[in-house]
Amino acid sequence: MAVSRLPDLALAGPLRRGDVPHLCEQVRTACARAPARDVVCDLAAVTTADLATVDVLARMQLAARRAGSGLRLRDPSPALWALLQLVGLPGLGGLVVEMERQTEQREIAGRVQEAVESGDPAL
Template structure:
């Protein structure tokens, strides 16, 4: 994906995904979203539909390179934790909303 995603792009994106899945037989698809310039609900819908299409085909979907704004929006609508796996080190990402890291007073420092 690159540039802003338009509503009428979504069916083509899903069809392209189906073509790739049929041709490759892959168990996992990596969608590079680093070129997506607009983080909005149309982009979120595109990600959700791609995830659904991948899941229906029995494959995983990974997003590579989401901008901080897109990552935040996916978290906000619940897609980051529930539907979308993001490639990268989980330690580099922020924890899900509502989850705070805490240290008990009796815990030893590591």
């Protein structure tokens, strides 16, 4: 079992455009501490899923790219994850999104569980 490292940044509450200078400075500081390594940003406590939040994250990603690193977003809410996918942010310029969740009962960790109904047509 791989152990994920601690996040460099843990964001909480709503993210607004006024947060950009401070958060980008934190990203640059994290990049300076460990060059050429993704900056891990925990989003589990972020309460907003709107375009202002996406703008903040995109600017943080740009700051990381300019510092020679990438940005790794950990555990965004389902709504924020859907919005990030809608605007096409994951996969661009070093942005990686990690979805963390608990393994369901009787589910084998890391595997997809499929069920077939007897009346399902063959594909």
